[in-house]
Amino acid sequence: MTALGLDIGGANIKAATRTHALSVPFAVWKRPDELASRLAAVVAAFPGIDQIAVVMTAELADCYRTRSEGVSRIVDDVMAAVPRGMRTRFWSTDGCWLSAVEAPRSWRRVAAANWHALAACSARWVEGDVGLLLDVGSTTADIIPLRRAPGALQVRPVPAGTTDTERLISGELVYSGMRRTPLCAVARGTIYRGQFVPLAAELFATTLDLHLVRGDVAESTSVDTADGRPQTVACARDRLARQICVDPDDWTPDDARVLADDLAGKQLEQLAAACRRVVARAWGARDPAGKADSLTVVIAGSGGRLAERVAASVPELAAARSVRLAELWDEERSAAACACAAAHLAEET
Numbered sequence: 001m002t003a004l005g006l007d008i009g010g011a012n013i014k015a016a017t018r019t020h021a022l023s024v025p026f027a028v029w030k031r032p033d034e035l036a037s038r039l040a041a042v043v044a045a046f047p048g049i050d051q052i053a054v055v056m057t058a059e060l061a062d063c064y065r066t067r068s069e070g071v072s073r074i075v076d077d078v079m080a081a082v083p084r085g086m087r088t089r090f091w092s093t094d095g096c097w098l099s100a101v102e103a104p105r106s107w108r109r110v111a112a113a114n115w116h117a118l119a120a121c122s123a124r125w126v127e128g129d130v131g132l133l134l135d136v137g138s139t140t141a142d143i144i145p146l147r148r149a150p151g152a153l154q155v156r157p158v159p160a161g162t163t164d165t166e167r168l169i170s171g172e173l174v175y176s177g178m179r180r181t182p183l184c185a186v187a188r189g190t191i192y193r194g195q196f197v198p199l200a201a202e203l204f205a206t207t208l209d210l211h212l213v214r215g216d217v218a219e220s221t222s223v224d225t226a227d228g229r230p231q232t233v234a235c236a237r238d239r240l241a242r243q244i245c246v247d248p249d250d251w252t253p254d255d256a257r258v259l260a261d262d263l264a265g266k267q268l269e270q271l272a273a274a275c276r277r278v279v280a281r282a283w284g285a286r287d288p289a290g291k292a293d294s295l296t297v298v299i300a301g302s303g304g305r306l307a308e309r310v311a312a313s314v315p316e317l318a319a320a321r322s323v324r325l326a327e328l329w330d331e332e333r334s335a336a337a338c339a340c341a342a343a344h345l346a347e348e349t
Contacts, residue, residue: 001087004016006053007057010028013039015042018347022332115173119157120157127321141301142167143172177303182226203226213260275314
């Protein structure tokens with residue numbers, strides 16, 4: 001049976017089969033009543049599918065009063081969107097599929113379970129006994145340890161927590177991504193013409209602007225930016241200037257590049273510090289299986305290049321074997337990795 005994986009996030013709907021993927025921007029918190037129709041359009045773009053495999057994070061959107069309400073309403077919207085009678089299941093953090101009836105009752109295990117689906121799928125590429133999933137997306141990064149228990153046949157995810165709150169505490173979830181992270185969440189300040197300047201605590205610019213100026217993200221006509229202007233280097237420079245309250249007329253391309261390099265370095269260190277915490281807790285120096293040369297690091301997400309730089313900056317990971325989903329699958333499916341993983345798992349179970 002051909003499965004379509006759906007990863008329903010607060011800002012994007014991602015869909016994937018084993019062979020191709022689609023990512024559609026959709027701010028569910030602005031138009032929650034349109035979710036069912038948007039999902040129906042996405043599903044219709046994949047003819048020939050036999051089943052739907054769903055993971056989600058959109059239940060955290062503030063259009064829902066509670067996560068329980070969010071899960072329940074998203075399940076209802078999915079069932080309204082898919083063809084009647086099509087097998088539809090929802091992944092849970094205990095590693096099993098739930099029906100549309102079971103999912104709202106077990107909402108704590110269904111809420112934000114997309115990372116677990118990707119970690120469970122990624123475990124197959126770990127050659128030894130230990131691995132790490134490093135998935136950097138547009139909004140967040142997931143850093144998930146993978147391990148084979150003594151006597152076990154399979155490597156499995158071994159997270160410190162399963163809820164978003166537990167994962168934030170452990171460092172396995174970091175709200176720092178390639179596009180949507182406000183710069184004032186990356187650092188308190190930066191360098192402007194040789195002087196330290198605090199960042200304005202406003203949504204004037206995001207990490208997208210850093211990576212546009214640095215050439216890590218391609219220009220496009222998209223206006224999904226902090227100021228609603230296009231995703232171009234020129235507009236990104238203006239947004240960066242405003243982040244430190246400078247008028248664009250008093251701002252040069254060199255100024256923008258210095259600021260972008262500085263804050264991109266601080267974002268990298270933010271993610272690297274979380275990696276070091278996760279690695280130290282999951283298999284500390286006393287564990288011989290935790291030696292860097294026995295590790296497999298699985299790189300995923302639309303921020304795969306940033307994830308690679310993060311892994312290279314962490315001494316414990318520098319000698320690890322690397323598996324890049326952008327090469328194993330392709331760029332589109334790696335960007336929609338959780339949806340693609342859900343499709344794989346659905347067809348295998």
